Amino acid sequence: MDKIKNLADLRNLKDKLQSKTKLREKSEVPEQMIQVKVAMATCCIASGSRETMNYIVDELDKRNIDAVVTQTGCMGYCYAEPTVEVTLPGKEPVVFGYVDARKADEIIEKYIKAGTLVEGIIPVNYQKIENN
Amino acid sequence: MADYKIHMLVCGGTGCKSSQSQILAEHLRTEIKNQGLDDFAQVVGTGCFGFCEKGPIVKIIPDNTFYTQVKPEDAKEIVEEHVVKGRKVSRLLYKDPKTEKIVMDSRGMEFYKKQMRIALRNCGVIDPENIEEYIARDGYSALGKVLTSMTPEETINVIKKAGLRGRGGAGFPTGLKWEITRQSPGSEKYVVCNADEGDPGAFMDRSILEGDPHSVIEAMAINGFCTGASNGLVYIRAEYPLAIERLKKAIEQARQYGLLGKNIFGTEFGFDITLRYGAGAFVCGEETALIHSMEGGRGEPTMKPPFPSVKGYLGKPTNVNNVETFASIPVIINKGWEWYNTIGTEKSKGTKVFALAGKVNNVGLIEVPMGITLREVIFEIGGGIKNGKKFKGVQIGGPSGGCLTYKHLDVPIDYESLIAAGAMMGSGGMIIMDEDDCMVDVAKYFLDFTVDESCGKCTPCRVGNKRMHELLTSITKGNGTEEDIDRLINLGNVIKDTSLCMLGQSAPNPVLSILDNFRDEYEAHIHDKKCPSGVCKALMRYEIVEENCCGCTACARACPVGAITGERKEVHRIDPALCIKCGACLDRCKFNAVIVN
Ligand SMILES: Cc1cc2nc3c(=O)[nH]c(=O)nc-3n(C[C@H](O)[C@H](O)[C@H](O)COP(=O)(O)O)c2cc1C
Ligand code: SF4
Ligand code: SF4
Ligand code: SF4
Ligand code: FES
Ligand code: FES
Numbered sequence: 001m002d003k004i005k006n007l008a009d010l011r012n013l014k015d016k017l018q019s020k021t022k023l024r025e026k027s028e029v030p031e032q033m034i035q036v037k038v039a040m041a042t043c044c045i046a047s048g049s050r051e052t053m054n055y056i057v058d059e060l061d062k063r064n065i066d067a068v069v070t071q072t073g074c075m076g077y078c079y080a081e082p083t084v085e086v087t088l089p090g091k092e093p094v095v096f097g098y099v100d101a102r103k104a105d106e107i108i109e110k111y112i113k114a115g116t117l118v119e120g121i122i123p124v125n126y127q128k129i130e131n132n
Numbered sequence: 133m134a135d136y137k138i139h140m141l142v143c144g145g146t147g148c149k150s151s152q153s154q155i156l157a158e159h160l161r162t163e164i165k166n167q168g169l170d171d172f173a174q175v176v177g178t179g180c181f182g183f184c185e186k187g188p189i190v191k192i193i194p195d196n197t198f199y200t201q202v203k204p205e206d207a208k209e210i211v212e213e214h215v216v217k218g219r220k221v222s223r224l225l226y227k228d229p230k231t232e233k234i235v236m237d238s239r240g241m242e243f244y245k246k247q248m249r250i251a252l253r254n255c256g257v258i259d260p261e262n263i264e265e266y267i268a269r270d271g272y273s274a275l276g277k278v279l280t281s282m283t284p285e286e287t288i289n290v291i292k293k294a295g296l297r298g299r300g301g302a303g304f305p306t307g308l309k310w311e312i313t314r315q316s317p318g319s320e321k322y323v324v325c326n327a328d329e330g331d332p333g334a335f336m337d338r339s340i341l342e343g344d345p346h347s348v349i350e351a352m353a354i355n356g357f358c359t360g361a362s363n364g365l366v367y368i369r370a371e372y373p374l375a376i377e378r379l380k381k382a383i384e385q386a387r388q389y390g391l392l393g394k395n396i397f398g399t400e401f402g403f404d405i406t407l408r409y410g411a412g413a414f415v416c417g418e419e420t421a422l423i424h425s426m427e428g429g430r431g432e433p434t435m436k437p438p439f440p441s442v443k444g445y446l447g448k449p450t451n452v453n454n455v456e457t458f459a460s461i462p463v464i465i466n467k468g469w470e471w472y473n474t475i476g477t478e479k480s481k482g483t484k485v486f487a488l489a490g491k492v493n494n495v496g497l498i499e500v501p502m503g504i505t506l507r508e509v510i511f512e513i514g515g516g517i518k519n520g521k522k523f524k525g526v527q528i529g530g531p532s533g534g535c536l537t538y539k540h541l542d543v544p545i546d547y548e549s550l551i552a553a554g555a556m557m558g559s560g561g562m563i564i565m566d567e568d569d570c571m572v573d574v575a576k577y578f579l580d581f582t583v584d585e586s587c588g589k590c591t592p593c594r595v596g597n598k599r600m601h602e603l604l605t606s607i608t609k610g611n612g613t614e615e616d617i618d619r620l621i622n623l624g625n626v627i628k629d630t631s632l633c634m635l636g637q638s639a640p641n642p643v644l645s646i647l648d649n650f651r652d653e654y655e656a657h658i659h660d661k662k663c664p665s666g667v668c669k670a671l672m673r674y675e676i677v678e679e680n681c682c683g684c685t686a687c688a689r690a691c692p693v694g695a696i697t698g699e700r701k702e703v704h705r706i707d708p709a710l711c712i713k714c715g716a717c718l719d720r721c722k723f724n725a726v727i728v729n
Binding site for chain 2: 003004005006007010011013014017018019020021022023024026027028030033037040057061068069070071072073
């Protein structure tokens with residue numbers, strides 16, 4: 001470990017470390033965060049949701065997008081797996097079906113970044129997925 | 133590598149550790165590995181969440197899930213259900229004691245709603261054994277700022293303007309103390325952190341040292357820079373092994389990172405810290421006694437002046453501050469005195485940590501802005517009185533404090549208002565009493581403590597408090613007289629006026645404040661020879677109601693001292709002279725014939 005020799009050293013170290021505890025601060029105001037939930041029940045995993053999840057996590061990081069990604073249970077749209085729910089701050093959650101890497105990329109670029117809807121939304125009598 | 137998306141914060145405070153939270157953390161790590169989620173979820177051992185009674189606590193971030201009383205066996209279910217499938221494990225979720233509703237998000241807990249965490253900002257949030265988590269949360273940036281861009285005078289001025297007052301009990305203005313130490317002539321000076329914490333039931337300072345030791349280290353270094361000291365000492369009681377271990381580890385890490393030692397932040401300033409252990413005598417928390425104890429002498433107080441700031445450890449100027457006082461410093465430097473000044477009341481700025489204990493639903497460690505009322509603390513944060521009983525009183529300020537009643541529920545918590553009401557801030561003990569508590573007995577309990585802890589150096593405290601204790605004992609035994617009340621008041625006032633240190637000067641406070649607020653209870657003991665709450669055993673009488681007694685002899689056979697007589701099928705009688713009030717007859721009688729008066 002290098003010693004901290006001046007204020008710049010401390011600032012650099014902090015910048016490097018900050019993201020490690022940031023989630024704990026962000027969780028105090030989840031309404032202000034972009035939340036992404038990937039359905040991860042057994043059937044979803046079989047249809048590639050784990051790959052989708054890993055892809056989303058990596059890409060959000062690469063593109064410097066601050067979002068909270070969590071797994072969730074079966075959303076009940078097994079026919080459209082892998083399914084992903086995205087909640088933008090102040091908006092109703094939106095569920096996307098058949099999310100592979102290509103679709104995920106589109107969701108990140110168009111919906112998360114720009115707020116424009118993309119195809120593949122699962123609409124009918126959608127109810128907010130509660131965590132309970 | 134991407135950052136973790138789920139943080140599982142497992143409390144590693146003394147309370148939760150004693151109920152296996154460490155094993156639980158291990159199990160969680162194993163389960164996460166088994167699920168192949170090592171890159172996704174992280175298990176972090178943190179300091180106390182303040183909710184020790186319902187520990188071990190596991191908080192899951194980002195969805196603020198608050199699991200209570202979690203056992204190692206629960207680890208599998210938490211990981212499989214919550215982490216993998218995103219479904220909270222309902223049976224482990226905290227339930228609001230008033231509404232009986234499950235709380236999904238810890239932000240919805242009454243316990244936390246009115247709290248404001250400054251001194252406890254990192255407790256339950258970071259891993260205290262990892263300096264990097266402290267640095268990630270702005271740690272050591274206050275020290276860096278002060279050393280590289282401020283003068284000692286400017287820094288002291290910030291503390292003064294912030295209005296911070298000592299959290300160890302007396303509420304002395306912290307900035308002023310630093311200034312006096314700075315201005316005291318001497319080439320060698322010392323910074324002392326008072327971590328003796330001896331109030332019964334108090335664990336504010338322990339939790340800070342266990343949960344966020346670096347905040348105290350950083351503040352001590354800032355103090356060294358301001359006062360001209362290069363040596364820091366932490367006087368900590370040996371009964372706090374976990375706090376000692378974490379503090380040692382933190383000091384070691386700070387040295388490795390160059391944040392303690394020579395040329396900190398590339399400046400001329402150097403500072404280091406060593407630990408001194410106290411054997412746990414309450415009076416050693418008094419600053420002059422503490423200094424004598426560190427010098428190897430007897431832990432007895434001496435007259436002030438001279439104050440430690442002028443002539444302290446080894447005769448050198450010594451700045452003594454409490455743990456919580458120190459923990460507040462870095463935030464004030466970082467956020468500015470203007471910000472701190474907006475919190476609290478006119479003369480009491482900032483927040484205060486309290487250990488809530490006694491008959492409230494949520495006992496635990498809380499930090500609240502000054503000026504909050506007792507009602508808010510007891511009935512909102514504390515969740516009201518246990519088992520739907522009636523509130524009777526609250527002892528504030530530990531054994532030196534006073535006991536307030538429902539009349540005082542709307543008193544704002546600040547140094548002056550509490551004194552005006554007949555109590556004091558003290559170090560932050562808050563014990564809540566309900567209708568089942570006998571206030572004469574409570575007064576006796578606190579006096580018991582001070583009589584035991586008196587160092588014996590001066591007569592008023594050594595002898596006077598003992599006499600008061602005897603008077604109280606005689607009252608609880610039913611031998612009190614009207615004159616005893618006057619004797620207690622007179623004696624109490626003499627002790628307050630003539631004792632050498634604050635221990636003696638404050639020892640009569642609980643007795644006197646209870647006399648003020650609950651005089652009728654004293655009188656019931658004296659005149660009616662009754663303990664209204666049924667606590668004082670000597671005043672209880674076991675009797676048999678003739679109409680109900682069928683003469684089954686069960687009670688007589690149960691009585692260990694043969695106090696019950698009566699023929700089979702005839703009414704039985706208890707001889708009050710023989711009865712030792714064990715209650716066996718009451719338990720045994722199936723006909724509700726035995727009663728207690
Ligand atoms: C009997 C007695 C016990 C005390 N115990 C403590 C203690 O455990 N911790 C503490 O910080 N101050 C304690 N004090 C107060 C200290 O003497 C001193 O005022 C304090 O450490 C100063 O720090 P502060 O200005 O930051 O509060 C005690 C005082 C008395 C009279
Ligand atoms: S007041 Fe009590 S504790 Fe303080 S010096 Fe006198 S005898 Fe000792
Ligand atoms: S147990 Fe009750 S009913 Fe039986 S003899 Fe004793 S008082 Fe009477
Ligand atoms: S209270 Fe105990 S000692 Fe007294 S009469 Fe009943 S059994 Fe006997
Ligand atoms: S015991 Fe953790 S400090 Fe509760
Ligand atoms: S020790 Fe775990 S909540 Fe206090």
